[in-house]
Amino acid sequence: MPINLQMPALSPTMEEGTLAKWLVKEGDSVSSGDLLAEIETDKATMEFEAIDEGVIAKIVVAEGTENVKVGAVIAIIAEEGEEAGDVEAPAAPKAKAAEPIAKEETPAPPPKAEPAPAPAAKAASNANDDRLKVSPLARRLAEQKGVDLAALSGSGPNGRIIKADIDATEGGTSSAKSGSVASAQSAAPSPAAASEFDIPHTSEKLTSMRKTIARRLTEAKQTIPHIYLTVDIELDKLLKLRSELNATLASRDIKLSVNDLLIKALAVSLMQVPKCNVSIEGDQLKTFERADISVAVSIEGGLITPIIKNADSKSLSAISTEMKDLAGRAKDGKLKMHEYQGGTASISNMGMFGIKNFDAVINPPQAMIMAIGAGEKRPHVIDDSLQIATIMSATGSFDHRAIDGADGAQLMKVFKELCENPLGMLA
Structure with a gap:
């Protein structure tokens, strides 16, 4: 019996997608695990794998087709012993009639009187100016x-x-x-009148990912009451510890980034302040028993947040190795759904761009995100004397429905202490 290959739901929020590219053609034999197509979802462009064996008998949806609904038949696989040529594509659903048949039998209203014809000079002018460039x-x-x-x-x-x-x-x-x-x-x-200025430009259709980003961020700002709390963090001890750890890890070809240590610091902070490791869903407040940190990674056409699970209990070397793997596969569109769906809180680091501080938008259903700015040399008071230190600004965005300001402030305090005394996060 022929197998209908349906448009998969490659993320929980996906309702439709773009069939970007077929990796097989009609007549090709496929086995479980073979790559069939590249599908542009609301999160990323992902590869779709076969779970059945057989021959691609019919490609129903051509590559490049947009707005393909989840569950729609995109191809048909003929099983062993079936003739591929005998397989027929499912009939397309009939278009719904604009009006019921009964309504077609009702007498048509009398025709409206035709407006008086425009003057001949004006008609000639209109005929000519249709071909002119006119604002x-x-x-x-x-x-x-x-x-x-x-x-x-x-x-x-x-x-x-x-x-x-x-x-x-x-x-x-x-x-x-x-x-x-x-x-x-x-x-x-x-x-x-603004259209009188013919400014040169290019236009391109929004991708499914960009549409989803626009929709979700709009919803987040409209429905989540954000509260922002900022702290300045002295980074010199953390940078010194990173340098020492990298010296010992060099033989294992592991190089910790500052972001690796900040992921760990946020995860440990969430476990120490569990009132911030929460999610609000309807009339339920969920408090999580581990810290899964979603890390914002910029990719072509948008942003994706691969997750470091159990980041509070993982070693720094494990976080670094896993993060490099996830970021690389994120840029190649190779992440699996469970690797970027979920997370208990997020971290977004724009320090590498020289951004001093910023307010990040919460990624629902999470209730907080930490925005990391650049570490830079600044005048700073240390032991009652003015000195030069490496200072980084971090801003936490909190969902005020789920997290009180005092609890958010406590999380920022713990995060600051762990970054300034980093051995505490390793104990």
């Missing part, structure tokens, strides 16, 4: 003043006729002029 405002003013656009030379970009060309003309009857002046003065300014 919408200039076209409207010309119509009001009775100006023949075909007789004008445009002074705008690429010979475009603009409002100034209409204002400068003496064409039209005096009655048309007086009427148009009164109309123009009483009319409200039109936003179409």
Whole structure:
């Protein structure tokens, strides 16, 4: 019996996707685990694997097709012993009629009276100016003043006729002029005037990922009451510990990044302040028993957050190795769904771009995200004396429905202490 290959749901929020590319063709034999297609989801472009064996009998949805609903048949696999040529694609659903048949039998309303034909001069002008470059405002003013656009030379970009060309003309009857002046003065300014500036640009269709990012971030800002708490952190001890650890790990080809240590610090902080390691869902408040840290990774066309699970109990070397693997596969679109779905809190580091501080948007259903700025040399008071130290600003964004300000402040305090005395996170 033929097997219908359906559009998979490659993330919990996915409702439709783009079939970006077929990796097989009709007549190819496939086995479980073979790559069949690249599918652009609401999170990333991912590869779709076969779970059945057989021959690709029919490709129903062509590559490049957008808005393919989850569950829609995209191809048919013929099982062993079946003739691929005998397999037929499922019939496309019939389009719903715009009106019931019964309604078609009702008498049609009498035809409306045709409007009086426009003057011949105006009709000729319209026929000509359809081929001209005219701004919408200039076209409207010309119509009001009775100006023949075909007789004008445009002074705008690429010979475009603009409002100034209409204002400068003496064409039209005096009655048309007086009427148009009164109309123009009483009319409200039109936003179409901005289109007179033909600014060179390119346009491209939003990807499924970008649409989802736009939708989710809009929902997050509209529905989550954010509270922002910032601390300045002295990084010199952390940088010294990182240097010492990297010296011992060099033989294992492991090099810790500052971000690896910050992931660990956030995870340990969440375990010490469990009131911030929560998620609010409907009328339920979930408190998590481990810290899974979602780490923001910039990829082409958007952002994805691979997860370091159990980050509070993992060694720094394990976090570093896992993070490098996840970030590399994220950029290649190779992450599996469980590797970027979930997480109890997030961390976003823009320090490598020289960003001093920023407020990150919470990634629901999580209730907090830590935004990391650049570490930089600043004047700083140490032991009652002004000295130069490496200072980093960190800002926590908290969902005020789930986390009180005092609890958020406690998390920031613990995070600061762990970063400034990093041996505490290793104990």
